[in-house]
Amino acid sequence: MRAISGLWRWRRNPLRRGTDLAEAWMGLVALLLILVVGPVIGSVIGGVAQDALQRSVQEQRESRQLVTATVIRKLDRSLLDTDPETSTGRDLRSRVLADWTAPDGTTHEGKVMADLQTPHRGDHFSMWTDLHGRTAARPLDSATATTHAVLAGIGAALLVAGVIEGSRRFAVWRMVRRRYARWDQAWDRAGPDWGRTGTGS
Numbered sequence: 001m002r003a004i005s006g007l008w009r010w011r012r013n014p015l016r017r018g019t020d021l022a023e024a025w026m027g028l029v030a031l032l033l034i035l036v037v038g039p040v041i042g043s044v045i046g047g048v049a050q051d052a053l054q055r056s057v058q059e060q061r062e063s064r065q066l067v068t069a070t071v072i073r074k075l076d077r078s079l080l081d082t083d084p085e086t087s088t089g090r091d092l093r094s095r096v097l098a099d100w101t102a103p104d105g106t107t108h109e110g111k112v113m114a115d116l117q118t119p120h121r122g123d124h125f126s127m128w129t130d131l132h133g134r135t136a137a138r139p140l141d142s143a144t145a146t147t148h149a150v151l152a153g154i155g156a157a158l159l160v161a162g163v164i165e166g167s168r169r170f171a172v173w174r175m176v177r178r179r180y181a182r183w184d185q186a187w188d189r190a191g192p193d194w195g196r197t198g199t200g201s
Contacts, residue, residue: 019175030168038157038164046153053145060139064128069100071123075111094119102133110135 075095096119099109112135114125130136 033164034161038160041160042153042157045156049152050149064136064139065103067100069098071119072097074119108133
């Protein structure tokens with residue numbers, strides 16, 4: 001709606017100031033930059049992020065393996081888990097002492113989280129390790145990496161749009177301040193004679 005109401009600045013009008021036309025041109029240039037530069041930068045940033053994240057996905061897939069571990073015994077709940085209200089996904093997982101064989105053939109034993117609700121000695125569960133058998137986080141999957149890359153691209157485009165619009169508003173604010181300053185100067189010059197025209201004084 002503001003764009004439509006601002007069309008008067010383009011028409012020839014004796015009341016139109018030079019700053020009105022400059023403001024209209026700034027608005028048009030800002031709109032074109034937001035519509036062209038924003039998406040281009042967003043797609044470039046998204047593409048770079050996609051390449052980096054997909055490389056990370058590949059590296060994680062190569063450096064982490066899913067192994068089968070065996071429960072030795074269930075451990076007490078962690079002392080850090082004292083709040084019973086924070087039992088979102090933890091009810092499906094238990095802290096256990098387990099042993100497993102690493103991809104390089106070495107055997108390991110340690111305290112891990114098992115995706116078992118009621119673990120018993122001898123139960124098997126899957127867990128991620130690095131190539132030397134140390135526990136590792138689940139590798140990033142390709143779909144999640146793509147989602148993060150898309151969000152990075154959208155964020156970059158929105159940031160560019162915000163910077164462009166902020167710069168336009170700042171420039172218009174400066175122009176308005178200068179206009180008001182010129183009005184004040186003109187008023188100061190005309191002020192002492194205001195209302196005395198033709199009185200002969």
